[in-house]
Amino acid sequence: xxxxxxxxxxxxxxxxxxxxxxxxxxxxxxxxxxxxxxxxxxxxxxxxxxxxxxxxxxxxxxxxxxxxxxxxxxxxxxxxxxxxxxxxxxxxxxxxxxxxxxxxxxxxxxxxxxxxxxxxxxxxxxxxxxxxxxxxxxxxxxxxxxxxxxxxxxxxxxxxxxxxxxxxxxxxxxxxxxxxxxxxxxxxxxxxxxxxxxxxxxxxxxxxxxxxxxxxxxxxxxxxxxxxxxxxxxxxxxxxxxxxxxxxxxxxxxxxxxxxxxxxxxxxxxxxxxxxxxxxxxxxxxxxxxxxxxxxxxxxxxxxxxxxxxxxxxxxxxxxxxxxxxxxxxxxxxxxxxxxxxxxxxxxxxxxxxxxxxxxxxxxxxxxxxxxxxxxxxxxxxxxxxxxxxxxxxxxxxxxxxxxxxxxxxxxxxxxxxxxxxxxxxxxxxxxxxxxxxxxxxxxxxxxxxxxxxxxxxxxxxxxxxxxxxxxxxx
Amino acid sequence: xxxxxxxxxxxxxxxxxxxxxxxxxxxxxxxxxxxxxxxxxxxxxxxxxxxxxxxxxxxxxxxxxxxxxxxxxxxxxxxxxxxxxxxxxxxxxxxxxxxxxxxxxxxxxxxxxxxxxxxxxxxxxxxxxxxxxxxxxxxxxxxxxxxxxxxxxxxxxxxxxxxxxxxxxxxxxxxxxxxxxxxxxxxxxxxxxxxxxxxxxxxxxxxxxxxxxxxxxxxxxxxxxxxxxxxxxxxxxxxxxxxxxxxxxxxxxxxxxxxxxxxxxxxxxxxxxxxxxxxxxxxxxxxxxxxxxxxxxxxxxxxxxxxxxxxxxxxxxxxxxxxxxxxxxxxxxxxxxxxxxxxxxxxxxxxxxxxxxxxxxxxxxxxxxxxxxxxxxxxxxxxxxxxxxxxxxxxxxxxxxxxxxxxxxxxxxxxxxxxxxxxxxxxxxxxxxxxxxxxxxxxxxxxxxxxxxxxxxxxxxxxxxxxxxxxxxxx
Numbered sequence: 001x002x003x004x005x006x007x008x009x010x011x012x013x014x015x016x017x018x019x020x021x022x023x024x025x026x027x028x029x030x031x032x033x034x035x036x037x038x039x040x041x042x043x044x045x046x047x048x049x050x051x052x053x054x055x056x057x058x059x060x061x062x063x064x065x066x067x068x069x070x071x072x073x074x075x076x077x078x079x080x081x082x083x084x085x086x087x088x089x090x091x092x093x094x095x096x097x098x099x100x101x102x103x104x105x106x107x108x109x110x111x112x113x114x115x116x117x118x119x120x121x122x123x124x125x126x127x128x129x130x131x132x133x134x135x136x137x138x139x140x141x142x143x144x145x146x147x148x149x150x151x152x153x154x155x156x157x158x159x160x161x162x163x164x165x166x167x168x169x170x171x172x173x174x175x176x177x178x179x180x181x182x183x184x185x186x187x188x189x190x191x192x193x194x195x196x197x198x199x200x201x202x203x204x205x206x207x208x209x210x211x212x213x214x215x216x217x218x219x220x221x222x223x224x225x226x227x228x229x230x231x232x233x234x235x236x237x238x239x240x241x242x243x244x245x246x247x248x249x250x251x252x253x254x255x256x257x258x259x260x261x262x263x264x265x266x267x268x269x270x271x272x273x274x275x276x277x278x279x280x281x282x283x284x285x286x287x288x289x290x291x292x293x294x295x296x297x298x299x300x301x302x303x304x305x306x307x308x309x310x311x312x313x314x315x316x317x318x319x320x321x322x323x324x325x326x327x328x329x330x331x332x333x334x335x336x337x338x339x340x341x342x343x344x345x346x347x348x349x350x351x352x353x354x355x356x357x358x359x360x361x362x363x364x365x366x367x368x369x370x371x372x373x374x375x376x377x378x379x380x381x382x383x384x385x386x387x388x389x390x391x392x393x394x395x396x397x398x399x400x401x402x403x404x405x406x407x408x409x410x411x412x413x414x415x416x417x418x419x420x421x422x423x424x425x426x427x428x429x430x431x432x433x434x435x436x437x438x439x440x441x442x443x444x445x446x447x448x449x450x451x452x453x454x455x456x457x458x459x460x461x462x463x464x465x466x467x468x469x470x471x472x473x474x475x
Numbered sequence: 476x477x478x479x480x481x482x483x484x485x486x487x488x489x490x491x492x493x494x495x496x497x498x499x500x501x502x503x504x505x506x507x508x509x510x511x512x513x514x515x516x517x518x519x520x521x522x523x524x525x526x527x528x529x530x531x532x533x534x535x536x537x538x539x540x541x542x543x544x545x546x547x548x549x550x551x552x553x554x555x556x557x558x559x560x561x562x563x564x565x566x567x568x569x570x571x572x573x574x575x576x577x578x579x580x581x582x583x584x585x586x587x588x589x590x591x592x593x594x595x596x597x598x599x600x601x602x603x604x605x606x607x608x609x610x611x612x613x614x615x616x617x618x619x620x621x622x623x624x625x626x627x628x629x630x631x632x633x634x635x636x637x638x639x640x641x642x643x644x645x646x647x648x649x650x651x652x653x654x655x656x657x658x659x660x661x662x663x664x665x666x667x668x669x670x671x672x673x674x675x676x677x678x679x680x681x682x683x684x685x686x687x688x689x690x691x692x693x694x695x696x697x698x699x700x701x702x703x704x705x706x707x708x709x710x711x712x713x714x715x716x717x718x719x720x721x722x723x724x725x726x727x728x729x730x731x732x733x734x735x736x737x738x739x740x741x742x743x744x745x746x747x748x749x750x751x752x753x754x755x756x757x758x759x760x761x762x763x764x765x766x767x768x769x770x771x772x773x774x775x776x777x778x779x780x781x782x783x784x785x786x787x788x789x790x791x792x793x794x795x796x797x798x799x800x801x802x803x804x805x806x807x808x809x810x811x812x813x814x815x816x817x818x819x820x821x822x823x824x825x826x827x828x829x830x831x832x833x834x835x836x837x838x839x840x841x842x843x844x845x846x847x848x849x850x851x852x853x854x855x856x857x858x859x860x861x862x863x864x865x866x867x868x869x870x871x872x873x874x875x876x877x878x879x880x881x882x883x884x885x886x887x888x889x890x891x892x893x894x895x896x897x898x899x900x901x902x903x904x905x906x907x908x909x910x911x912x913x914x915x916x917x918x919x920x921x922x923x924x925x926x927x928x929x930x931x932x933x934x935x936x937x938x939x940x941x942x943x944x945x946x947x948x949x950x
Contacts (some may be wrong), residue, residue, distance in 0.1 A: 103826075106826065161666070171921075184634075185859065187623050189673070190929050191669045289718070351578075353577075385659070385660045426663050427662060455665075
């Protein structure tokens with residue numbers, strides 16, 4: 001097997017040295033470890049095709065890995081096939097921006113391109129690629145598509161799915177399905193592309209993509225708003241959508257408990273409010289047009305809400321520096337939580353209109369079942385994605401006889417609340433190996449049955465990232 | 476069969492009278508006629524489910540019909556199964572707006588809702604549903620989703636696919652796949668929804684949908700621009716995208732030959748130019764914000780292009796009335812062509828950046844193969860959709876021994892040119908029964924193979940709109 005792989009990708013493309021393989025075998029938060037025969041690093045779609053065909057012939061599982069920045073262990077290699085450890089497939093050497101077509105607003109790239117590099121290439125062409133997340137210095141396009149990555153900009157630009165105009169995919173038998181013409185209109189049959197987006201590598205290997213570029217929006221305005229209740233934030237969102245909906249680039253809701261932790265732990269943070277309000281909202285508006293009065297729009301909409309008693313306070317940034325300070329507060333959340341204690345973060349989503357009742361119900365469930373925790377909320381309210389966090393002391397956590405079992409119990413309880421409001425247990429982080437049981441438990445049984453059939457259609461040997469997304473007995 | 480159907484939908488839901496069935500049996504342009512056992516008109520998803528299950532048990536084909544406004548005969552009932560004429564399924568009595576969720580920007584509707592009624596409901600909620608086309612007074616949501624309808628607004632809002640947030644579908648065995656929670660973020664496995672969008676009823680019957688509403692954009696600005704060459708229009712598009720890309724609501728290119736016909740035939744039309752330029756572009760910008768200086772943006776961008784000699788002339792509308800006059804010219808195209816002669820209209824798309832070379836190449840091919848015709852171009856340049864039209868005299872057409880065969884010859888020649896530029900032969904009109912052979916001829920064979928497999932997975936008995944999209948021997 002190794003010789004056959006070497007014949008395809010060469011010495012440089014085959015990593016078998018344990019020390020060199022190490023960073024691929026463990027997720028970046030060091031929580032789960034796998035094993036594999038080799039990390040294979042092809043340099044072209046033709047090489048990927050040959051590697052996949054070889055694995056199909058040898059019945060060796062393929063574990064694709066992007067930047068290894070996922071949170072659900074989707075890139076940890078774990079074969080459940082005796083005597084077939086499988087290979088990891090990294091496209092890091094396929095990192096070419098194939099072309100940028102300004103008039104059509106399309107960048108065509110290798111799947112191994114790092115997100116930050118695409119940001120730079122788009123900027124050089126006078127455009128932006130509007131997907132932003134913490135790991136953008138490492139995350140690769142192939143992984144971002146396979147996990148349908150989200151972030152704070154989804155309210156305006158949608159998730160990765162909405163930014164993909166075409167894909168090049170190596171199927172489980174090694175054949176290449178190429179669809180990079182990236183037409184805005186094409187009504188010639190079933191849209192197969194969307195099956196691969198968010199499939200977490202379980203249907204094929206994405207080797208290239210045509211991605212939509214957007215105009216840059218150098219004109220921005222920012223506000224932190226204080227509210228008594230999430231419902232007031234939802235009403236504000238609706239009012240702002242009426243007035244300037246297509247300008248909303250972020251609408252981030254933060255609970256007092258979360259704000260307090262940032263104030264306690266974050267360095268160099270400057271806070272807009274003297275006292276922490278029950279709920280705070282960070283708003284960003286953006287336009288490519290410098291003359292649009294975005295601050296005037298904020299003043300008008302926030303002023304009306306203040307006058308009607310729907311808001312407690314509002315601060316509009318008066319400089320780019322202050323805007324950066326606003327974002328610094330929001331970006332300090334993860335670090336502050338890590339310093340404070342042991343937290344369980346949920347990635348649920350409900351409709352924006354259901355966020356307020358969801359939070360209330362989740363708090364009631366948590367108070368009853370987990371009285372040792374308190375809750376924090378960080379919510380992309382513009383798209384209904386609630387990171388509902390339960391914070392425990394380190395001491396409480398250290399005393400647990402079965403921390404993993406306890407975490408699962410907590411997660412299930414909160415996922416059930418989300419399901420009650422028509423929501424999902426995984427909004428933007430995906431399923432990976434972590435949540436396969438939750439998917440089986442919570443998915444509509446008919447949809448789950450169809451997923452199993454689709455998997456069998458595209459990957460009849462079950463060699464494409466087996467055990468990820470679908471539970472091992474189904475995948 | 477009829478008694479069993481009557482037991483499900485009642486007397487009112489079962490149309491068997493030939494005169495009442497007549498409008499369903501023929502496409503609206505009266506070009507193709509089918510036959511069927513009955514037109515079944517259920518009033519609920521449960522009734523649709525029971526009807527489909529009955530048909531599955533009886534092996535009767537199902538031919539779904541929306542507003543019957545399609546151009547490719549996708550709603551003409553033609554069974555190729557001996558002794559099984561099948562039924563037509565109309566959801567016109569399922570025409571309820573189920574709910575509008577302003578904060579989440581979602582309208583949930585029955586599939587039988589007429590597009591114009593949705594426009595009104597959205598407007599009453601202070602929003603818009605931004606899909607507009609000529610047949611909006613008849614076209615139904617289910618048909619618009621099944622054909623992934625387009626129109627002039629795609630450049631800003633995307634086609635129907637981009638406006639669907641969730642679907643309710645009755646599968647071929649009668650089971651109901653419901654996905655109307657309409658979450659903006661949901662990463663829990665394969666996105667099956669997109670398979671049904673644009674499937675032309677061949678995978679299941681869409682009975683309900685959750686649709687995205689957008690803010691209204693009452694502030695608009697319009698211009699007609701004169702250019703010497705399509706390439707200059709493409710360059711203008713790129714410049715406008717840089718400056719105000721997200722405001723572009725229409726960018727419509729029209730050839731001199733087409734403009735001349737409108738001037739010849741259209742009533743009450745007022746023209747922006749004294750002499751017809753080689754190429755004209757209708758531009759619409761729109762914003763929800765009244766203070767944004769859209770006319771200033773047009774003046775700036777058009778002024779710069781004029782100064783650099785990239786445009787010949789430009790007229791910016793100074794009133795709403797003049798803006799309406801601008802659109803009247805564009806909307807008079809079909810009528811003018813009908814009055815002039817016998818035309819063959821193509822619905823191809825290439826990337827915007829390839830529109831200029833495509834037109835040049837198509838003109839060369841047409842001049843060589845079809846010297847009796849002259850070409851007209853009406854192009855949604857913002858999304859690359861070119862309605863390339865070849866106009867023949869009525870006399871020429873009447874003298875043809877085999878007009879259908881000749882039309883096919885013309886279409887194939889132009890489709891080949893589009894394919895040469897990486898384009899599609901069907902941008903927004905779909906495949907229907909008209910273009911199944913073209914799909915088989917021009918589709919990537921691997922993609923076509925996968926489509927056949929997907930069809931077999933979802934519709935193993937081949938009862939869902941058989942003969943539409945996929946050629947009869949495959950579907």
